[in-house]
Amino acid sequence: MIIIMKPGVTRGNVDHIVEMIESKGLTAHLSQGSQVTIIGVVGxxxxxxxxxxxxAPGVDRIVPVTxxxxxxxxxxxPEDSTITVGNVSIGPGTLTIMAGPCAVESADQVMETAMAVKKAGASMLRGGAYKPRTSPYSFQGLEETGLQYMKDAGEAADLRTICEVTSIHALEIAVKYVDMIQIGARNMQNFELLKEVGKTGIPVMLKRGLSATVDEWLNAAEYIVAEGNANVVLCERGIRTFEKATRxxxxxSAVPVLKAKTHLPVIVDPSHATGVRAYVAPLSKAAIAAGADGLMIEVHPCPECALSDGPQSLTFEDFEQLCDNLDPYAKLAGRMFR
Amino acid sequence: MIIIMKPGVTRGNVDHIVEMIESKGLTAHLSQGSQVTIIGVVGxxxxxxxxxxxxAPGVDRIVPVTxxxxxxxxxxxPEDSTITVGNVSIGPGTLTIMAGPCAVESADQVMETAMAVKKAGASMLRGGAYKPRTSPYSFQGLEETGLQYMKDAGEAADLRTICEVTSIHALEIAVKYVDMIQIGARNMQNFELLKEVGKTGIPVMLKRGLSATVDEWLNAAEYIVAEGNANVVLCERGIRTFEKATRxxxxxSAVPVLKAKTHLPVIVDPSHATGVRAYVAPLSKAAIAAGADGLMIEVHPCPECALSDGPQSLTFEDFEQLCDNLDPYAKLAGRMFR
Amino acid sequence: MIIIMKPGVTRGNVDHIVEMIESKGLTAHLSQGSQVTIIGVVGxxxxxxxxxxxxAPGVDRIVPVTxxxxxxxxxxxPEDSTITVGNVSIGPGTLTIMAGPCAVESADQVMETAMAVKKAGASMLRGGAYKPRTSPYSFQGLEETGLQYMKDAGEAADLRTICEVTSIHALEIAVKYVDMIQIGARNMQNFELLKEVGKTGIPVMLKRGLSATVDEWLNAAEYIVAEGNANVVLCERGIRTFEKATRxxxxxSAVPVLKAKTHLPVIVDPSHATGVRAYVAPLSKAAIAAGADGLMIEVHPCPECALSDGPQSLTFEDFEQLCDNLDPYAKLAGRMFR
Amino acid sequence: MIIIMKPGVTRGNVDHIVEMIESKGLTAHLSQGSQVTIIGVVGxxxxxxxxxxxxAPGVDRIVPVTxxxxxxxxxxxPEDSTITVGNVSIGPGTLTIMAGPCAVESADQVMETAMAVKKAGASMLRGGAYKPRTSPYSFQGLEETGLQYMKDAGEAADLRTICEVTSIHALEIAVKYVDMIQIGARNMQNFELLKEVGKTGIPVMLKRGLSATVDEWLNAAEYIVAEGNANVVLCERGIRTFEKATRxxxxxSAVPVLKAKTHLPVIVDPSHATGVRAYVAPLSKAAIAAGADGLMIEVHPCPECALSDGPQSLTFEDFEQLCDNLDPYAKLAGRMFR
Incomplete structure (x- = not known):
């Protein structure tokens, strides 16, 4: 920690700070410049x-060092982590595709989608049973029934499953049905939920908050790991800016930034980030090229009929073609896929 | 709802949309321009x-109308609402000052602060017993013990009390101790929590999320009101932008915008918005001038020793002087204060 | 300047930095922490x-101190500056109102507006003769003819005049007609233009760029002052964020921030900031309460017919009423007005 | 254009609007909903x-359609454009690499860099002779001397050259020396400069403003093309957001968005966007995968000694390795490179 003093600070101000530091058993290093005095704190x-x-009087600002x-x-x-979800490994050397509908709507819809995405190359099935919706009047999800559909479809298609939870109550139910828990963007700093998911030990994917810095995001992940659950995967899903051409x-750039700052794997979700089906394919390729460990993609048997986020969902045909096109990008990145 | 078709759309595309609309019992109005066809939906x-x-094929975009x-x-x-918290009225004609420490630290700290802010002109006591902190290693709050301190201090000083809750569990406890519940910025879209607080009927102050638009904020409030709890007050506390001179x-401008769009009262929190003690006074005056129904201000017996957010807290003397300075602004705005 | 080294840095890396610093005749202060080494640079x-x-090898990052x-x-x-424009003083103790149409459209329009705003309480006439418009197909301004109309109206109504310039060419013409030059938000970092306006010595109002930090803004002002022109006034006019309820x-908060960081006067423009007529009055009051030295307000004889930005313009009646309402706020702030 | 009326609008209000529209020779289409009346304008x-x-009385808002x-x-x-700069084609089927130092510092520095980047695979030489710097006390560029160095180096290495201009004066000089003009982010809405560069007919690369939407960017390009110069290339170089982990x-996502909205080629500049050398390679690959027509990369013989933006510059060795690594990405994208 570095303490930068104001210009014209008095000797007494500086001594006061030094005493505060030393009274805690730490060491203070003084740098006396022509205009500014700086105090480095060691310990x-x-x-x-x-x-x-x-x-404290005379202090201009504090600069954290670590x-x-x-x-x-x-x-x-320093070593990159690999997180395992059943027989799926997320991390260096693999490309994990999580695919499925935004919202679980029926047993048939999920089963049909599971079979299609498995065939195309996905190794995990995504689907929302608890939907955080901006308006209370929008479809809120099938809850436990939806989780049962996910479990059935995952088993039938040999896919691991991932579902978002939006409360501690939902978490307690979901761990009985799915293989991995998703914490959504709106709950990235729902610290009570993070602590609880940390206690379960279940693999968890933590999406970035709409306006979360990388530092805040890693601190949120720290809440989970600090409770003893090291099975955390991060998911970049777009941040809020002034630009409205995409959602x-x-x-x-968060992908290489995270690769420099943390050992946790990174997934990219181009469907929610853009909200536009046509942009999913180019950004999926770009995500792999940037170093992502996997993708989360929305797929729906009939995007026109989807109860949630239809406009950004791929059809089965779109998704199959996408996987074919991603193949050479995975190879270039040295990642196993399909 | 208006549907804007792409240039060069086919007759079949348009007919398909019109059929979809009419099959639901709605009416479609066609505007055929030289370049673009527009379909208005009535019903x-x-x-x-x-x-x-x-x-659907041929559609460029949808414009919602309501x-x-x-x-x-x-x-x-159209009529502005007044929310009552015990003997305190929040709304037209009054200026409600909520003041107190960021975090409840001890019985003495809260009691001392309650007496001081009451004397200066506050009508409500704020204090955090459940603290959502960026890092898991920061002070997390005294929880139920803190709520008891708040209750004791509020009763002794004749102040109504407000506390943030960060989970449904905390909510269940807090309603036994405090007069008003606060939902913080990080939980503005914690919809499960909003629904639960909606069921309690207790007065609630909903802070704006860091990157929430006014529309999303009012939709979040709608979650509470839709459960039968109309006692909602909004609190502007700063949004996240590129500028780092303030936190x-x-x-x-959200104050007049809200006054145009909703009937709910609006409180402004300049302490959290800026994070800098020196900016609290000018922005408190500005908030009243802009039309706010009240202020939430951090006050601490010893800001240098505060366990949370000390740098933005006012001393008792600062706060007393601030209230004196706010008096004429309240009068100009036609609001009762002290 | 402080240099923070990476954890596990070698002795050689540190020595290399210290040599670089000392070879320039500066002094390096080393703080050796348990995890991190810090080097303070004095000189x-x-x-x-x-x-x-x-x-350089081993360096984590640099922290500027000044x-x-x-x-x-x-x-x-430390002393706040007063900028004089003819008989108008902008700075401590005065409230300067600049009012007029977004764009100069005709001699009559400007003359009529000048008379009305003078009567209501303005001391300066604003009006655009060179309009920076997003689309090349929008009205671009009357240029020199417009400047002549401004000059005539200013003289007739005894108002000092201010006009935006968008190029060095326009600047050369404008200095012959108007009393103060405005550099608009889009040109805040048009450094060639800043240098030229610096050479003229004419009073200049520098609007904040749409995404300019306070630091960048003050550096832009420094370009003007460094050329010998100290007559600079800053104008806060809204920044670009995710929120679209206002333009x-x-x-x-930039007002108290600027008051802490610079001695230059600060004007606020609520018309361009919000783009909505109804929000101009509450935010004008708020700006004065926050400490602004003046306001820039758009006024038009017929907002419905304005060639530019009609929706945010006040009518003469609106403006007169606004000035009446601002009177007590000016008094509270200790500022002379009208 | 669609006009949405307020709820409870009067018949007179609607008639007034319809008359305004019809008086201009346009047609008004009325959609009378249960809550809201909508007026479509045709013509x-x-x-x-x-x-x-x-x-106008009763109007809620206007929705532009085109x-x-x-x-x-x-x-x-609908057909994608190819812009030619001498023997270099920018557009479908090619990958154009522009490389060179941020600032031109000496004849040797530019010559040496030109030879190195040509050998590695660049087809254009970049270098700044007019530098827009945040502080007036930073290095401002060698101006015409720098342009001469660029010209000499470009001819010697058989590279086409590109230089930023920051004023009309600089433009007049630069067209005599370089093959392509760059308009930087800070001048994206310097409309006078855009018009002048439009008159020259020289190929121009228009960088995106720090806070420019895609729509504003395309309107800025329209200023150039409207003057008769269709040789415009766009360059994405990062936008300003709350995140500070990258500059x-x-x-x-702007790459596929632009590909959907305009026929102009798109270049990506990962050096300025991130400000960090280590992030240039992964984001260069990602840009190609996303559909970019080329890259602009900073390269310096000695990044440690660079007068401007050293920290984001690649060494010759870095750049050569990057080009080798980009080769398979270009092939996957169906683009000729080297």
Whole structure:
């Protein structure tokens, strides 16, 4: 931690800070410039957590030196992690495709989709049974019945399953049915939910919040890992910006940024990011080229009839063609696929 | 709802849409331009909710005509609402000041603060017992013990109390201790929590999400009201933008925008919005001038020692002076205060 | 300047940096932490400007300690500046209202508006003769003819005049007609134009760029002042965010932020910020309450007929009523007005 | 154009609008819903340009149906354009790499870089002679001398050259030296400069403004094409968002969006977008996979010594390796390269 003092600070102000630091058993290093005095703090800075040095007299600002996330930080765990979900490995050397409808609507819809996406190359089935919708008057999901459909379809098609949960109650039910839990963008900082999912130990995919920085995202992942659950995968799904040509702005630079900052695998969801079916294919290729460990893609037997997010869903034919086109990109990236 | 067709659309494409509309018992109005065909839909558009017309062949885009929020919409409830919390009225003609520490730290801290803010002019006591913190290693709150301290201090100082809840579990406990519930920015779209707070009937203050549009915010409020709880107050607390000179960017234009779109009262929180103590006073005055029904201000007996958000907290002296300075602004706005 | 080294850096990496620093005649202060080494640089850091230390081996990042703007920086000029435009003073103790049409359309339109806004309380006449329009097919302004109309109207109504220029060519013409030059948001970082306006010495109002941070804005002002023209006024006019309920998001917190960082006066333009006539009055009051030195307001004899930005323009009656309502706010802020 | 009326509008209000429309020789189509009345306007809407219908009594809002850019619009020019710069073709079937230093610093630096990037696979040489810098105290460029160095190096290495201009004056000089003109992000809406570059007929690369929407960007391109210069290439270089892990946020979804909306070629600049050397390679691959027609990459003989943007520059070795790695991505995209 570095403390930058205001110009014209008094000797007394500086001494006061130095005393605060040393009283906690830490060491203060003074750099006296022509205009500005800087104090470097050496030692375990958590001891200063509640000192609010930044409002002590004469202090201009504080610059943190180390990140607050530790368990998810690549600096302390340089090797990339592989997360296993049943027989599926997410991480270096593999390309994991999670595909399925935005919302589970019926047993047939899920079963039919599971068979189609398995055949095309997906290794996991996605589907929403608890839907966080902007308006209370939109379709909210089939809940436990939907989870049963997912389980049946996953078993029939030999696909691992992933479902979003939006509350602790839903989590308690979902762990009985699905292989992996998704925390959606709106709940990325629902810390109570993160702690609970951390206690279950089940593999979890944590989507980036609409306006979450990479640092906040990794701190949210830290909540899960700190409870003892290291099976965390991150999912970039677009951030909120001024641009409205796409629903959100897919931040593909987050992929190499995450690869530099954390050892956790990274999945990209181009369907939710863009909200437009025609943009899913080019951005899927781009995501693999940027280094993603997998993709989450919306597929629906009849996008025109979907109860949720139809406009961004691929048909079975679209999805099969997409997988064929992704094949050489996976090979270039040195990733096993299909 | 208006459907804008692509240039060069075929007669068959248009007929297909018209049939879809009429098959639901609605009426289609055609406007045939030189370049573009437009179809207006007349009737109850919820019947078309799952038709996904935007991906039917030949469709360029859909333009919604009416807002999806109804109960919170000023168009259907033109009179401004007043929400009562015990003997406190929030709404037209009053200026409600909610003040207190970011986090409840001890019985003494809360009691002392309650007495000081009451004396200066606050009518409600704020304090966090469940703290949503970016890092899992930061202070997370005293929970039920903190709620008891709030209750004791509120009763002693004759102040109504407000506390944030971050889970359904916390909500169930908090309703036993406090007069008003706060839903924080990170939980604005925690729809399960919104529904539960809607069922309780307790007055609730809904903070704006960091990247929530006014429309999404009013839809979130609609979740609460749709469960039968009309006692909702909105709180503008800054949005996330590229600017980092303040912690968030306080969007004071949201105050007149909300006054035009909804009948619910609006509170402004300049402490969290800016994160800087020196900016609280000018923006408090500005909020009243812009039409706010009240303010939420952080006050701490010793900001230098605060366990959370010390740098943005006012001392008792600061707060007393602020209230004195706000007095003429309240009068100008025609609002009762102190 | 502070240099933060990566964890596990070698002794050689650190020595290399220290040599670079000392070879320029500067001093390096080392703080050796348990995890991280920090190097403080003491002396004139411009000597290191092109050293690109941040990509030297072992460097994690660089933290600048002092701002790059000097002449506009309050740290070095603690007293607030007053800028004079003829008999008008912009700065502490006064409230300057600049009013007039978005675009100059005819001699009559400008003359009529000048008389009306003078009567209501404005001291300066605004009007656009060079209009930067998003589409090349929109009305682009009357250019020199428009400037002549402004000059005539300003003289007749005893108002000082301000006009935007969008090129060096326009600047050369405008200085012959108007009392103050406006640099618009789109040209805030048109550095060639800033340098030229700096050479003229004419009073200039620099609007904030749509996505400019306060630091970038003050650096842009520094371009003008560095050329010898200290007569600079800043104008907050809304920034671009995700929110679309207003055209831009008026950042009123920028007012106290600027008051803390610079000695230059600050004007607020609620007309362009919101794009909606009904929001101009509440945000004008709020701007004064937040500490603004003046307002820029669009007024048009017939907003329904305006060639540009009619929807945000006030009628003469609206404007007169607004000025009446602003009176007590000016008094509260200790500012002379009318 | 569609006009949406407020609920409870009077018959008179509607008649007034219909008369306005018909008085201009246009046709009005009425859709009378249960809650809302909608008026569709058929005919040449430019006749209504200055009518400001949105503030007529009873009007809620206006929805434009067609884009304001015409010459750059794919709807009217469905075939993708190829722009030729000497013997270089930018467009379908080719991958154009523009490489070179951020700033031209010396004859040797440019010559050496030109030889290296040519050998590795670039077909164009980039280099800045006029540098728009945030601070007036940063290096501003060698100007005409720098252009001469570019010309010499381009001829010696058989590379076409591209240079940014920041004013009409610089443009007049630059056209004598370089093969293609760059308009930088800060000048994307410097409309006077756009018009002038439109008159020259020289090939021009228009970078996206920091906070420009795709629509504003295409309108800016329209300014150039409307003056008779159809040789326009667009360059995505990152937009400004809340995320600070990269200098800007590279919006790769803009590539497929542009491919859907315009016939102009699209280049991606990952160097300026990220500001970090290590992220250039993964995002270059991703850009090609997303459909880009080329890349602009910063290369410097000694990034540690660069006068501008060293941290994001590749060394010659880095660049050669990058080109080797891009080869299979170009082939997959069906693009000729090297």
């Amino acid at each position: 375990d800075k958590t001891k200063l957590a509640h000192s609010n040095i930044e409002i 990140e607050s996330y530790k368990l998810t930080n690549k600096k302390f765990h 959100n702005t897919l931040d593909l | 109850d558009k919820t019947k078309l909710a799952h038709s996904n017309i935007e991906i 807002e999806s929020y109804k109960l919170t919409n000023k168009k259907f409830h 968030n960017t306080l969007d004071l | 004139d850091k411009t000597k290191l400007a092109h050293s690109n230390i941040e990509i 701002e790059s703007y000097k002449l506009t920086n309050k740290k070095f000029h 831009n998001t008026l950042d009123l | 040449d809407k430019t006749k209504l340009a200055h009518s400001n219908i949105e503030i 884009e304001s850019y015409k010459l750059t619009n794919k709807k009217f020019h 800007n946020t590279l919006d790769l």
